[in-house]
Amino acid sequence: MRKNTLRRLLSTRVPLLFTPGPLTTSAATKSAMQTDLGSRDGRFLRVVADVRASLLRMGGVAAPAYECVLTQGSGTFGVESVLGSAVPRHGGKLLVAANGAYGERMLAIARVLGIPLAPPVRAHEREALDAGAVVAAAAADPGVTHVAVVHHETTAGVLNPVAAIGRGLAALPSPPAFIVDSMSAFGAYPAPVAEWRAHFVVSSSNKCIEGVPGFSFALCEGAALRACKGNARSLSLDLHAQWAGLAGNGQFRFTPPTHALLAFSAALAQHEAEGGAPGRLRRYAANHGALLRGMAALGFKPYVAERDAGCIITTFLVPKDPHFNFAGAYDALVQRGFVLYPGKTTAADSFRVGSIGQLDVRDMEAVVQALKEVLLEQGVALPVVQAE
Numbered sequence: 373m374r375k376n377t378l379r380r381l382l383s384t385r386v387p388l389l390f391t392p393g394p395l396t397t398s399a400a401t402k403s404a405m406q407t408d409l410g411s412r413d414g415r416f417l418r419v420v421a422d423v424r425a426s427l428l429r430m431g432g433v434a435a436p437a438y439e440c441v442l443t444q445g446s447g448t449f450g451v452e453s454v455l456g457s458a459v460p461r462h463g464g465k466l467l468v469a470a471n472g473a474y475g476e477r478m479l480a481i482a483r484v485l486g487i488p489l490a491p492p493v494r495a496h497e498r499e500a501l502d503a504g505a506v507v508a509a510a511a512a513d514p515g516v517t518h519v520a521v522v523h524h525e526t527t528a529g530v531l532n533p534v535a536a537i538g539r540g541l542a543a544l545p546s547p548p549a550f551i552v553d554s555m556s557a558f559g560a561y562p563a564p565v566a567e568w569r570a571h572f573v574v575s576s577s578n579k580c581i582e583g584v585p586g587f588s589f590a591l592c593e594g595a596a597l598r599a600c601k602g603n604a605r606s607l608s609l610d611l612h613a614q615w616a617g618l619a620g621n622g623q624f625r626f627t628p629p630t631h632a633l634l635a636f637s638a639a640l641a642q643h644e645a646e647g648g649a650p651g652r653l654r655r656y657a658a659n660h661g662a663l664l665r666g667m668a669a670l671g672f673k674p675y676v677a678e679r680d681a682g683c684i685i686t687t688f689l690v691p692k693d694p695h696f697n698f699a700g701a702y703d704a705l706v707q708r709g710f711v712l713y714p715g716k717t718t719a720a721d722s723f724r725v726g727s728i729g730q731l732d733v734r735d736m737e738a739v740v741q742a743l744k745e746v747l748l749e750q751g752v753a754l755p756v757v758q759a760e
């Protein structure tokens with residue numbers, strides 16, 4: 373075989389995505405998108421109803437005490453629809469606790485929408501939020517009506533103490549509503565919505581449930597959802613109107629992501645067959661463990677201490693070696709069929725390796741082996757010495 377033919381074959385190898393979404397999906401999930409259904413097709417409306425009920429079950433709740441609202445678009449659209457609809461137009465004030473880019477994104481959404489903000493509670497991106505500090509900040513400002521936190525902060529891969537924050541907020545004399553961005557945790561980490569005393573929990577189709585991108589979903593406490601009526605700062609991202617549409621005739625108000633919902637329905641069946649969220653978390657934890665072991669042998673220590681780390685995505689600082697070139701390494705890995713995630717951390721030069729999607733321990737070992745080959749090709753000395 374001529375050499376460039378081989379190279380072309382290699383470069384067209386089906387890539388494995390070690391990223392937090394879009395991610396590697398199964399053949400069954402992809403093939404569920406082969407049918408074109410109209411937005412009012414009875415089969416499609418049944419899929420929508422089943423998906424909404426399944427998601428509520430996954431959060432340990434059921435209608436009508438809680439409602440599931442699906443919103444077209446990526447996860448950010450879901451967060452924006454909740455923030456822009458839940459906080460009242462008059463007299464509302466939002467407290468955001470942030471330890472990474474997604475907490476900061478909630479602050480950015482609030483600024484764009486003109487939602488009054490309390491001074492944010494921040495923690496370093498490599499550390500979990502301090503639940504006591506978040507509750508204390510809410511207690512100190514009686515004007516705060518809503519508190520929002522990220523469950524798993526995907527920036528560096530940190531798990532935040534959502535249960536402790538929710539318990540603390542619920543114990544305040546006039547508890548604020550509690551909003552959780554559980555985008556990259558829901559479907560793997562437990563999300564006991566009622567136990568958390570959460571009023572809104574948001575995630576999306578293309579994270580731990582392993583569907584394709586296309587929509588987000590919010591599990592909403594019924595009274596808190598009804599209180600959203602008329603608050604929205606946007607027509608298309610009006611959480612209450614979206615719910616009223618789904619609850620009324622079962623339809624989306626505007627063009628639904630039909631194919632993404634068919635794929636998601638197939639992904640949910642696979643999620644259940646894997647043992648639900650606990651089964652999925654077991655696989656992700658095994659992936660994370662295999663990654664840490666392989667990377668340790670190359671000299672890489674994780675950026676986040678295991679105490680605060682989740683098993684969804686792992687951040688590593690780049691090698692200090694003058695021969696190391698991240699862009700070159702990234703491209704060489706893509707050529708081999710492995711897609712990593714460039715760092716999103718602010719403080720340090722880093723890269724990230726996701727363990728979610730249709731990946732198993734062998735895939736994690738394969739990406740480490742490929743990285744080792746690329747580092748040796750660049751002339752990087754192993755084991756590496758990392759920047760700090």
Ligand SMILES: *Cc1c(COP(=O)(O)O)cnc(C)c1O
Pocket residue numbers: 392393446447448449474522524525526553554555556576
């Ligand atoms: C992925 C993600 C989002 C949403 O990002 P989109 O690119 O809009 O899908 C929000 N929060 C967290 C924690 C995430 O991981």
